Amino acid sequence: MHNNLTKEEYGRLVKLAGRAAVAAASLLIIVKLTAWIMTGSSSILAALTDSLMDVMASIINLFAIKIALQPADDDHRFGHGKAESLAGLAQAAFISGSSVFLMINGISALVNGNQIVASNVGIAVMIFSVIVTFALVSFQSYIVKKTGSMAIKADSLHYRTDIALNGAVLLALILAGMGWHWADGLFAIAVSLYILHGAWEIGTQSINALMDKQLPKVEEEQIIKMAYHIPGVRGVHDLRTRQSGNTKFIQLHLELDDDQSLFDAHSKADKLEAALEGIFPHADILIHLDPLSVVPLEKQNEKLQFETEPVNFSKDA
Incomplete structure (x- = not known):
């Protein structure tokens, strides 16, 4: 779907998503700070730390998006699209850092014990946090569907882990209010492991883009099949593809009669x-x-590997 967007529409949507993330993270910092002061919960402190990481990561993300949208210049003839992948890599680093801090806090709470006070306040704040984060992720998912932006996709995955984090903190507070104070630390550790998994996914996607990983196989087959539909084309070889930001790079050799x-x-x-x-x-x-x-x-024989299955040429393929 994102293939139908103009560059201006793409830029407007990804900037809007970036600003929404900064605004949401800033709001959650305020409410979580208030809740931590009132409850002393180790889980809420971890959630507050994660929101601080969120706002820093989203600011970096927004800055990277602005760079990625700049047109090609004399020093960057292929444009600045890889800034989005760099932002994704930075996101992975921020997420990893917050998860390690969260794990340390959880272990400390589990070993030393942590008596939580004013749990009703904490529960209300975490319900609010889940609602705000879910609304942000829904909006980001819409933008990713429209644009295919890697930076917003990474940011969205980041905030998806926050939904799990906030939900786990909420459950920990409920259990702690029932006298099961060990749940505060245990849930903090469990969520930290989940966040690390999310960081791994974001980092892998960003590294693949920075290392010029080829386009998906179905898209490369689509390119080859389209070439064979041109009358007089006898073969195709040396297809090379990659993606930078929202720009796909396609290089190939056409074999024609002498x-x-x-x-x-x-x-x-x-x-x-x-x-x-x-x-x-x-x-x-x-x-x-x-x-x-x-x-x-051997170059002429390359085409055989693309002739095994039919390919759908629609834009949604």
Whole structure:
């Protein structure tokens, strides 16, 4: 769906999502700080620390989004899209740090014991936190569906872990109010492990983008099949793809008959480029034309691996 957006629409939506995250995290810092002062709960302190990490990470995320939206310049000819992946990597670092702090706090509470007071206040604050965070994640999910932004996707995954954190803290406070004070520390440790898992996912996705991992297999097959639909194309080889921000980079070699004119060969390349832009708007496409006679046999055989299954050419594929 995000392929239909203009760059201006993409920029407006991702900036809006970034500002919403900063606003929500700032609000939760205020209410959790109040609750921690009133209850002394180790779980709420951990949740407060996580919200402090949230707001710092979201500010970095918003800054990175602004950089990623800048057009290409003389020093960055491929644009600034990888700033989004760098933001995702920073998110993973922040999440890991908050989870370690949370685990230490939970172990301390579990070993030393932690008597919680004013649990009703803590319960009310954590219910409010769950509602606010769920609303933010729902909005971010909508933006990710519209834009495909990696930075917002990472931020959304970050706040999804917060829903689990806030829910676990809420349950710990309820159990502690029933006299099971050990639950405060135990739940803090359990949630810290869950958050670390989320950090691993975000970090892996960001590193893959920074290391120029190829586009999904279904999209590469789509590109190859589209090339075969151009009359006169005898084969395709050396397909290379990657993604930076919302821009897909596609490079390939077209195998054509030797005896056609340069004009005819160029026309076929133009037709393929137009067809690919119809599926991947804003893509950066580079097509090299090869006379069939100069293409090594092993290159010609590359096409066989893409002829095993049909591919859907719709934009939602």
